[in-house]
Amino acid sequence: MFADGDLTGRTATVLYDVGRLRQAGNRSPKVSSFSILNRKIDPTRRGIALKPDGSIDDNDRVEIGPTDLAFAEWSALGLTPPNLDRMRRTRLDRIVQQLRQRDYIGVLCFDPLNIRYATDSSNMQIWIMHNTSRAVFVSADGHVILWDLRGCSQLSRHLPLINEIREGGxxxxxxxxxxxxxxxxxxxxGQIDELLRRFGGExxxxxxxxxxxxxxxxLDAFGIEVCNGMQLMEHARALKGIDEINAMRCSIATCEVAVAKMRDRLQPGIAETELWSLLHAENIARGGEWIETRLLTSGPRTNPWLQEAGPRRINTGxxxxxxxxxVGPYGMCADFSRxxxxxxxxxxxEQRRLHTIAYEHMMANIAMLKPGISFTELTERSHRLPAEFVAQRYGVMxxxxxxxxxxxxxxxxEDFIPGAFDYVLEPGMxxxxxxxxxxVGGHEGVKLEEQVLITENGVENLTKCPFDPALTGAA
Known part of the structure; x- marks a missing residue:
């Protein structure tokens, strides 16, 4: 890594890239006629006020992020926001590590979550998921090129690790x-072929x-050997640095504030969709981004699971x-169930019995978690569901x-795939x-879920949201 200064880290200037390539004896890089060369934030602005995560304290900026409300709540909870510059560098370094480990010259990502991980760049994430218009190339020496929609380059110019932005294509x-x-x-x-010749030689x-x-x-026609990029990116993303963990803690806290407001509004007569809408509203109000599903159901719609919120009005009992x-602030997911x-x-x-079994099953499986245990062992040693619940088990443990x-x-x-995941838990997962x-055929069901961190010594439960005391027997 480089010392701080005008050329901090992988500074996104052509000047730096030309110098590095010349030192390596390579030819000068070609710059596309539709490229926008991205420069890091002007170092003369060091006296400017910053938010707790290191972003500029200017709500007129194009960068999305947490709101003042979120920062105030996190401060009251004693939470430390991530250092965004360090988090971005750590993520890019992990991609580079995976590339070198596999002897790939680079990775080309179209998945918006992989683009976010590699660049921290975001643009209409849900729309892009079904309109594949953005891509990122990361070379094995950490050079980053982002393709974005025409007219959208300004969304990522503040990101210092992006070396070049190309509009369209x-x-x-x-x-x-x-x-x-x-x-x-x-x-x-053809652009990708040129990049491989530029960065990879043979x-x-x-x-x-x-x-x-x-x-x-x-790509095949250009003689490019296409390898499994999703495997590479998933393994890069699996281990979280301290800043990603802090970002996740903040996102979970924001989600828990929203869930508490849902709890306050839960009363007979409210529709499932009305209750679910509070989660969206409170998440957005704090700088959260979107929600993957709409999994909230009541009464007989809780069984079987995976029905989504509808117009049903919730009844007493x-x-x-x-x-x-x-997907909360910083794009980090807060995923728990109650x-x-x-x-x-x-x-x-019967309601209390279902809740007790769900809780015991989940907590027994959490108790197994520690560094070094294999994924296969987790399946083999897991808490066994009572036979009556096996048919409607959740999709993953x-x-x-x-x-x-x-x-x-x-x-x-019952769902184990031999050889699919021959790996072990590591600290930071x-x-x-x-x-x-x-x-099957039961009147109701119970869904529970906790979000945890694998530590050097075991496991830490990141979720602080209380369980219903009426169902746990604590009331």
Missing amino acids: AGFYYFVAGDEGEAMAKDFA NRRLAVDKIEISGLRA DLVAFDTDV TWYCGDGRPSD MHGIGLCDEYPAILYP TLCVESYIGT
Whole structure:
């Protein structure tokens, strides 16, 4: 790494890249006619006021981020926001490490979450998920090129690790390319071919996470060896540095504030969608970004699980179950589940039994977690569900978490895939431990989930949201 100064880290200037390549004996890089060269924030601005995460204290800036309300709440909770510059460098270093480990010359990402991880650049994430118009290339020496929508380069100019921004070119899906998709994909693949020759010489091994069929064929035509980019990015993302962990703590805290407001509003007569809307509103008010699902159901709609919030009005005596799936501030996911009892009465014995089994199942599986244990061992040694609940078990027993659901998937014994995940837990991994308890044909079900961090000595539960005392017997 480089010392702080005008050329801090991988400073995004052509001057630096030309100098580095000349020292290495390489030819000067070609700069596309539609490139925008990105420079780091002007170092003369060092006296400017900064927010607690190191971003400029100017709400007129294009950069999205937490609101003043979020920072105030985190401060009151004693939470430390991430250092954004350090978090971004750590992420890029992890990608470079994975590239060198696999002897790939670079990785090409179209998945918006992988783009966010590599650059911390965000642009209409949900829209981009089904309109693939953005891409990022990261070379094995950490050079970063971002392709964005035309007219959107200003969204990422503040990010110092992006060396170059190109407008347009990465979108060759049918909606924008029509019947010229193959020609447009060929043009884009030509840019990638030039980058591989520039950075890799004879090395033609390029990791790609996901790409249109026409794009894959175009890369093949250039003789590029396309490798598994999603595997590379998932393994890079799996270990969290201190700043990612701090960002996750902040996102969870914001989600828990929103969930508390949901709890305050839960009363007979409120519709599932009305209750669910509070999670969205409170997340957005604090600088959160979006929500992956709409998993909140009540009464008979809690069984089977994975139904989504609808117009049903919640009745006295109903169970209300939800899974947050919140992409909060910094794009970090807060993913936990709770089941509540609606009303002032006493839950039935069956409701309390379901909750007790769900809680014990989840906590027993959390107790297994420690560095060095293999994913296979977790499946083999996991808490066994009572037979009546096996048929409607949740899709995974545990899963990684970061910008969203991530590698690994820890499966139930009934779903185990030999050889799919032959790895072990490491300090810095973050997981969500799941539990759904409901019988086939049963009236209701209980969904619980906790978000945890693997530490050097074991596991830390990151979730502080209380369970319903009426269902736990604490009331």
